[in-house]
Amino acid sequence: MGYKVVVAGATGAVGREMLNILAERHFPVDEIAALASRRSIGTEVSFGDRTLRCQDLARFDFAGWDVALFAVGSDGSKEHAPRAAKAGCTVIDNSSLYRYDPGVPLIVPEVNPGAIHEITKGIVANPNCSTAQMVVALKPLHDRARIRRVVVSTYQSASGAGSAGMDELWDQTKAVYNPTSEVKPKVFQTQLAFNVIPHIDAFLEDGSTKEEWKMVAETKKIVDKAIKVTATCVRVPVFVGHSEAINLEFEDPLDEDEARDILREAPGVMVIDKHEDHGYATPLDCVGDYATFVSRIRTDPTVENGLNLWCVSDNLRKGAALNAVQIAELLGREVLKKG
Known part of the structure; x- marks a missing residue:
């Protein structure tokens, strides 16, 4: 016996990816509904080898759906x-x-699956894309040596701003080679093509951005409220795949060889870490993959018990759609128990 599943926002980049991943992972579906805003009613979306017509989210009756x-x-x-x-x-x-x-509950299934039993309002939250991939890499190391402080710089792709962000990057890139064409920024604050923008979401009073604040607050909620986190979030001219340079300071000693071994055994992590050309992961390597890739694992000799690493993941997958489907799988195993 399977589940009755709804995907709301099915015409967007993340919604379409949710449908793809539900099909790829053979989620036990008895019935599925694709919902969208009124202007997208009737739009066709794919679910495996099936085609679904989008229904009106505003009028949909959720009674009887799981x-x-x-x-x-x-x-x-x-x-x-x-x-x-x-x-x-x-x-x-x-x-x-x-x-x-x-x-x-705010859940990354590889990190805090037990939180699925804390549902009180019938709602589970999916974390920010940049947080999701980072905590997958952090949690097994934290369990071993207790992370005291995290310093992270992100390199976030245009797809973090949805389909419109990818379209704007594509149009701007073409315009660079066409002197008669100009594409004024609408999604991003300034031109993203051949540029980087150290500004994602709104600025806060302390000079940080809301995206940076999210990484701090969500890491504390998912992993450990005692961890100190500081982040700088940057938009880069990449279509899909977020990258992060992460500096960790631990309470206990943890050398790079042991950290590498721990991460190789960690759920959801793929270690690619050789000190040679192509011995590391890039955004192109992770597109379409479920894993969070970790590379460049090395000791930071400037602090006691310090470690550096490079973390890359497909933000439309692990950072959004995949994590949501994994939560649904966890919900099915631990709470609904019908599949």
Whole structure:
């Protein structure tokens, strides 16, 4: 016996990826519904070898459905997630709306699967894409040597801003080679093509951005509230795949060889770490893959118990759609228990 599954926001980049991954991982589906905004009603989306027609999210009755994967942004989640939860359908929300709600678990299944039993509002939150991949790499090392401090710089792809972000990068890239063409930035603050932008989301009073604040708050909620985190988040002209340079300071000694061995055995992690050309992962290597890739593992001799590493992942997958599907799988095994 399988589940009745809803994907809300099915025409967007993340929603389409959710449908792809549900099919790829053979999630036990008895019935599936693709939902979208009113302007996208009737749009066709793929689910394995099936074609689904999008229904109106605003009018959809969630009664009798088991789980809903939401990729509709905070405004859509605010309006429709409580309605779905009230109807008895557990919502896995990809927006930032519920991530910091103490009554809503924020889950990365490889890191804190036990939090699935803390659902009280019928809603589970999916973390920010840059946080998700980082904590997959951090948790096994934290279990061994207790991380005291994290300094992370991110190199985040255009797809973190959705399909519109990828389209803008593509159009700007073409325009660079066509002197008669100009593409003014609409999604990003300035031209992203052949550029990097040290600004993702809004600025806060302390000079950090909301994206940077998210990484701090979410790491504490998912892994350990005692960890100190400081982040600099940068948008780069890459279509898919987020990269992170991470510096760790541990309470206990942990050398790079042991860290490498721990990460090789960690769930969801793929270690590619040779001191040679192509002996490391890049965003191109991770596109379409489920794993979080870790490379450049090395001792930081400037601090006591310090370690550096490079972390890359497909942000549309592990950073969003895959993590949501993994939560649904966890929900099925631990809570719903029908599949």
